[in-house]
Amino acid sequence: MTNILSAFRTIISNYQTNVQHVTNGSNRANNMGDGLEAFIKDAFANTFNETNEQTKLEVFSRIYSYSGNKNNPPDLILQNSDAIEIKKLESASTAIALNSSYPKAKLFSNSTMITTACRTCEAWSEKDMLYAIGNVPKTTNQLKSLWLVYGDCFCADKEVYERIxxxxxxxxxxxxxxxxxxxxxxxxxxxxxxxxxxxxxxxxMWHIENPTKIFNYLYHYDETATFQLICLMKKEKYEALPLEDRNAIENLSNLHVTLSDIRIKNPNNPIQLMDGKLLVFKV
Incomplete structure (x- = not known):
């Protein structure tokens, strides 16, 4: 089954940076967000090169258990796996607007912010939350950078936000x-x-800082790069992923790819550090 590591390999082996233009509706930000969502769907489903729409839909139905809407998190749920929230930004460093939904380290099925369709898409109670944050500069449809970062690397426990x-x-x-x-x-x-x-x-109206700023002590964003893909997760998440996918990443012979052991500030107590994995593809 697909996961963040297979999506990472799919993106770099089918290297492309154009985000599909979606012209329905008048809200450009939402429309370009739809284009980024299509890119993320293709990355996890490995359907970048699939031209038959019916075939692609069949693949999506096997890969995903839920596809959401603009008003309720998440945007996607992988079958028996992670929830994915997709955010499109026109600047590489601007804050992320989460609107009425506070930042989530995890997604819970008893949340009042999710739809009934999301709650009942499969049997689940808790899911890891993966944020896909893409930078598509204004007046372009070029994806300049993409962060794939798990919520538990930068979002505090839900009680912190719910108390406020x-x-x-x-x-x-x-x-x-x-x-x-x-x-x-x-x-x-x-x-x-x-x-x-x-x-x-x-x-x-919740906002959270961009990972480019949050994790500047781990990764220095390269303004001169054509494209950069940054994946960040806790070490325990990485080690829970299939061995086959981990071996494939660790044996990649690509000069543009780096895999690093890093230490991440604990979102609930920043003086404590957590073991993590950082994957970067930069060209």
Missing amino acids: QQTISSGITSIPNVEFTQTNELGKVKKVDPLGITDLRIRG
Whole structure:
């Protein structure tokens, strides 16, 4: 079954940097995000060179158990494996907008932020969260860089974010003489004015720093490179991947590929360091 290591090999062996233009709709950012999602789908399914759409869909149905929407995480789930959240940025260092969904080290099936289709796509309770963060500069459709980094390398435990969210929600609902309704957002106030005709939605807008900044102590982003692919995971995740895929990576005879043992700051206690693996393809 496919995984981050097989996707890494697929990308470098079918080297291409163009992200498909998607023209439906007027929101360019979303459309280019769709193009990046198509790229990621092809990378994990090894379908870059498949021209028959029906055949490609059949492969996708075997590789993925869920394909999401723009409003609820994640964007993809690999069958019996990782959840994938895809983010397209026009700058290599800009912060990542997560909107109403806080950063996730793991994805849980009891999350109120996921859809019923996601919750029931297979039998699961917890999944590793893989962030695919691509830089597609403005006015181009060229993928200049791609980070594949697991959430537990830079996102704290969910309690850290939920404590802030719940504290804000509790403060909002303590306002006297207003009517509140149940919501997944921070709050929704009904009938704010005397006529009872005005509602107020209170939404969280989460952002997190770009991995290029977060991990600048591990990897120095090369502005002169045509393309760079950076994969980062904890050592225990790497060692849990199939031996066949690890051997294939470790025996690659490609001068543009490096595999390094590194130490990552613990997102819950940065003074502690975690063992990790860093894979880089740069041309």
